[in-house]
Amino acid sequence: MEEFLNFLRFEKRYSPHTLVSYQTDLGQFAAYLKSACELDNPAQATHPLIRGWVVELMQDKLDPRTVNRKVACLRSYYKFLLRTGAIAANPMLRITAPKMAKKLPEFVPEEALNGLLNSFEFGDDFAGLRDQLVLEMLYGTGIRLSELIGIHADDLSLPASTVRVTGKGNKQRLVPLNPTLKQVIERYQARRAHEFGAAAGPLLLTDKGEAMYEKFVYRTVQRYLSQITTSRAQQHPHALRHAFATHLLGKGADLNSIKDLLGHASLAATQVYTHLSVDRLKSVFEQAHPRA
Numbered sequence: 001m002e003e004f005l006n007f008l009r010f011e012k013r014y015s016p017h018t019l020v021s022y023q024t025d026l027g028q029f030a031a032y033l034k035s036a037c038e039l040d041n042p043a044q045a046t047h048p049l050i051r052g053w054v055v056e057l058m059q060d061k062l063d064p065r066t067v068n069r070k071v072a073c074l075r076s077y078y079k080f081l082l083r084t085g086a087i088a089a090n091p092m093l094r095i096t097a098p099k100m101a102k103k104l105p106e107f108v109p110e111e112a113l114n115g116l117l118n119s120f121e122f123g124d125d126f127a128g129l130r131d132q133l134v135l136e137m138l139y140g141t142g143i144r145l146s147e148l149i150g151i152h153a154d155d156l157s158l159p160a161s162t163v164r165v166t167g168k169g170n171k172q173r174l175v176p177l178n179p180t181l182k183q184v185i186e187r188y189q190a191r192r193a194h195e196f197g198a199a200a201g202p203l204l205l206t207d208k209g210e211a212m213y214e215k216f217v218y219r220t221v222q223r224y225l226s227q228i229t230t231s232r233a234q235q236h237p238h239a240l241r242h243a244f245a246t247h248l249l250g251k252g253a254d255l256n257s258i259k260d261l262l263g264h265a266s267l268a269a270t271q272v273y274t275h276l277s278v279d280r281l282k283s284v285f286e287q288a289h290p291r292a
Contacts, residue, residue: 001026004080013170015146025073043081047091064098071097106233107242116228126195127207129188134220138237140181142244142262145237149212151203158182167263245273
């Protein structure tokens with residue numbers, strides 16, 4: 001298992017968050033094999049044993065999305081074992097993941113979000129400017145939380161109005177900066193230099209001048225978005241990424257452009273936002289059409 005995790009870490013360049021999830025899932029699977037089957041080596045597991053674990057997870061009423069993630073982890077693990085010659089046949093070929101109900105992503109409504117960003121007094125101190133930049137950057141670029149905290153000062157090119165973002169698999173892309181976001185960045189950088197010096201390194205810092213981390217961003221986003229929505233899902237940093245894509249699509253942006261901005265590897269991942277757009281059109285139709 002350690003060789004597999006190192007493969008994900010150094011060759012696949014998976015994020016620390018994903019690595020922790022895979023390590024947890026594999027640990028739970030190994031514990032199940034040990035307790036239920038007295039099997040010490042997961043490489044020796046057959047498809048009935050694996051199916052038994054999946055059934056037990058479902059009987060424990062785990063969310064199907066969680067079960068699917070664990071199944072995906074095992075698929076990667078046994079594919080790795082097959083490629084390295086540790087096993088002669090892949091037992092996952094006969095494993096079927098549970099079906100999931102299609103869940104549309106939660107996003108913050110455009111009017112409420114713009115109202116917050118346009119009217120809230122964040123303040124001119126470092127914390128206020130930093131918090132404003134967190135919100136404006138997530139909504140203005142559609143980047144992931146991990147991509148946000150990975151941005152360094154030298155990734156910005158204000159004359160070109162772009163930021164270099166490092167996404168999944170260490171793939172880099174250039175994302176445009178809107179004029180409002182550029183102004184927020186310039187004000188933040190000036191205050192950052194005054195407080196902590198103009199040193200290179202992570203763009204976003206905590207109040208102590210340390211590199212920003214995920215929980216800090218979570219708390220920051222939730223504190224502000226809780227003022228405009230009571231939905232916990234809409235208070236999540238990823239809700240701003242969903243809002244970015246949904247609002248672009250609603251204004252007529254084409255799906256391929258949104259795909260590139262989001263850093264999706266395929267168009268299939270982006271197409272979920274077309275469902276959001278259709279649902280919104282249906283809602284408007286039902287409210288406005290006299291025969292609806």
